[in-house]
Amino acid sequence: MELSLQTGTVAGRTVLRVTGEIDVYTAPELRQRLLALIERGDGDGAPPPVRHLVIDLSKVEFLDSTGLGVLVGGLKRLRALGGTLVLVCAQARILKIFQITGLDGIFTIVPTEEAAVAAEPAAEDSTGDQSAPPATDR
Amino acid sequence: MELSLQTGTVAGRTVLRVTGEIDVYTAPELRQRLLALIERGDGDGAPPPVRHLVIDLSKVEFLDSTGLGVLVGGLKRLRALGGTLVLVCAQARILKIFQITGLDGIFTIVPTEEAAVAAEPAAEDSTGDQSAPPATDR
Amino acid sequence: MPTVRLGFSPAPAHVRTARLVAVAVARRAGVPEELLDEVRLAVGEACSRAVALHQLYHRKELVDVEMTDGPRFTVRVHDRGPAESRADALPDPVELVAHSEDIVTAEPFPAATVAVGMGLALLTGLVDDLEVTPSPDGTGTSVRMSWPIA
């Protein structure tokens, strides 16, 4: 299964929903999408850059170290910009990969998208994705 | 997909329904089953050997020359015993394999199980699989 | 240099692996979807033939499959059968049927020579660009097939 990426919102927060395999072959696509969300230009009606991002890995079937590397890159970039990244994942076989590498100590990982919003309230979300409606889209 | 073999009856005729891939790996299993049907001992309540056989290939996903070889073996054996073999197949990609090899001139191939019975009436079916009920099981 | 190379011990189970790999590599190389069934069947036949020859002549070496990208997607299957197994005279499947052994022989699949002949006949009818030649190093034969890339 190839990678498929969809953006949505949950409680006003931007969510990137990932389906399929994140591996050495598809990781560049995920990286590109993260870059586009975080670095996109502000103005001319374009949505503002995302600072508080949720990545939903619930439908990820395979994740390798290259995929981990891209997630780590996204986390570091967001933190450098004063933002947050929360991962959504409840699958044991994917969680195991974070545990083995010790990266579960670096990422905030929650089981549902709803829990993601509670985990990082982002009260100072003035630079958030305000083009998104406050209600969830699911 | 592995091979799966089911026997049934259509209008009193024994049908072997094949699902999956008939290839160099699974052909021996098909061969064994054909042998068992054609050569099985008569008596002690065991069903009599089959002389008029229908092989339904409708759910075959892959057929290679090894599979063709087994079907040819079955045809020759049945003919030597005064029996008949009819193949059921309507899939273009499987039919193509019979056409390419010229074996469509050797086998009787019909699109449905019902047509199989009409194709080889087998009026002299005294050695047929009489343990089977006259009605179809589908 | 090939893009992907697969070697497998001459056992029927591995022929499926070879088919799977060939289709995955052909698809990524850009072979049109409607030709992938042909690639699957042809590579399977060439590999089954090689397995049958290795079994017939008790050769334990791996069967070797090479896949190379563009300008056409090219697959080469090398066996270690003796040179006599070359397709000098292409067999006629209907003839082969006439001479094939009975279903009751105890062999695990129809006499290897018949299977080999039938497979070659199928390959010939199936693949436009097909060549069966003695291997460059003098041992066995090579089946070379190619398909266009979209």
Add this chain to the structure above:
Amino acid sequence: MPTVRLGFSPAPAHVRTARLVAVAVARRAGVPEELLDEVRLAVGEACSRAVALHQLYHRKELVDVEMTDGPRFTVRVHDRGPAESRADALPDPVELVAHSEDIVTAEPFPAATVAVGMGLALLTGLVDDLEVTPSPDGTGTSVRMSWPIA
């Protein structure tokens, strides 16, 4: 002699083919179903690592994967990276993260050295029987992994 041998040009797309083949061969070899996810991930990591090293050092050779049946199912992945890439000191992923480049660098995936280190760390945590050694012929490294057969 290995049962199945796969060589592929050092491109990320072929890592998927290697994973697919490893799982198919492991299953047929009798590796328990519950270990197949581990085989898939581990072989993928070892192959991604080899691809990253080949790309880093501009080596065009095929990455070589050998799979051997019983008493354990053993996979060996050979790369042609220089000897320095040996896992003398196993990297700590958390450390690697601290030193990794920013997401904004233009590279197609995170700096190859980071990917290689992260992959090795994952492999080490994942596979009980793992060994990373210089290749017998002195070029590159070999990752050897094995799993029980039911």
